Amino acid sequence: MTATSTEPRHWNIGLVGYGEVGRILAEDLRKQDVKIAAYDIKLRSDQAGGALRDHAATHGVALTTSHADLAAQSDFIVSAVTASQAVPVAEACAPAVKQGAWFLDFNSASPGAKQRAAALIDGKGGRYVEGAVMTSIPPYRINVPLLLGGAGAATLAPLLVELGFDAKVASQELGVASAVKMCRSVMIKGMEATVIEAFTTARAYGVEDAVLASLKETFPGIDWEKQGAYFFQRVIEHGRRRSEEVREVAETVREAGLAPWSAQGTAERQAFIADLADEGLFGAKGTAAFARSADWRVEADRILGAVKRKG
Template sequence: MHTKLKNKKIALFGLGEAGSIIAIDMHKAGLNITAYDPKQVVIPEGINRAQTASEAATGADMVIALTAGDDALGALDQAITDIPTSALYADFSTNSASAKLAMADRAAGYGFDFVDVALMTVVPGKSLRTPVTISGTGAVRFEKIFTSLGMPVNRLDADAGEAATRKLLRSVMMKGLAAVIIESMRAGEAAGCSDWLWQNLSDEIAQADQTLIARLVIGTERHARRRLYEMECSAKLLRDLDIKPTMTQATIDSLKLVIDSGLPAIPSQ
């Protein structure tokens, strides 16, 4: 544990699922956590509840914001005049690079460090072991503190927003994959073979490695016209099953783009 934090005040904004889990783990590490959430949420044992954001932020050595993305700027502004200039403000929200830059500019205007923290996987099951990518003026400070708490930290020597950009680029695939599976399973249910389909998809994903991913991507250009016809057939099947082929149509559009413009740059394999 980071011994210098033992007698420090740490404010935490947001006691949703991720916020509560991280607050509990930090408390177990011997840290003094004062949390604020405007909702009537359950306060984890050992966590001090502040009645206002200003109360939580006043005198804090570090403020950790684990809010929803659209609440992030408001969370910073709600107590910005009460955050000491010596404090570190760590924003964990999933947000756009421009939003993170706006928050960093606000923090700079009030004289305290800001760090853009991008959670790179889900918090449940990992808590302080959740890998993060970070950037911004407070990145070095954040890295020293949280690596001592066991958090895997990938620090970018870059402005706030760069960590967020990497998170969102990853989200295009990760959330897109979830959407594709959901659409496939809706169709599988309608076709009466959802159990088989779930097992088949699970097996394919479980066996995936970098070689398979490279083959899927690189092979798309070589076999784009054949795959285009296959996906047009898939879209027709979904319509016949009364399932809207949203993701399937997106794949069709993507294949047409590959036919017209080729693949993006792919790292050498």
């Protein structure tokens, strides 16, 4: 069955990146008995790769040995890696991509990066479509709001809907969907970094209750305790990926001719938290220890303690 089939449940689907996003998509697609293969560079690691292999075995996902191996057998490829790897993944898959195979770029990369990746895939006979994921995936899973862009977007959109995606066409012009995503991320990722910085600093001065009360008065529709806890959790768990995404956001701002002062600061704050997580500050390395604590103050105190120790 080729990627020109109008029956997407008969496709061989390949996932490049078997992290949180890849595993969620695999689970939801396998429930429909769709054939799934996956590749992730972490499969080379005994520790991280073991968990991925266990998940694949549980859900009936075939694991491949390389990008090229995955591309050669896939009618539809989803690239869901870190932002900095969006173009390198397209470059690695392009030589082996099947003629007419779809390549959906899920990555939070700048419009310029998406255009470079598209040239690689389309140049080898594949069909590149950019996908801009418009909110956090876990609550929505495969039904997460998704904007599509590119010449093939209108053709691919209804096929994705058949598979359970909430896909809508943003534009036939590459980069438009990504621009929407990137501009939104200036705000959303910036709010995450701002809340962590503001709440942790307030905690240091012992004024967090007064600050939260003031925020509630100004923005009564937001539960700042709950929202703060969620922002801390997401950044502690995904700060490395988020910092890379925001560097792409900064590049998007540069491409528009502006200096990305806010985006650069957000990227640095996200990376700072990621560094602390990698050092095991929030629990064992590679774990999301915050998920076991509902109080952001616990994590703020750990951050302050680390800052004090580092001088």
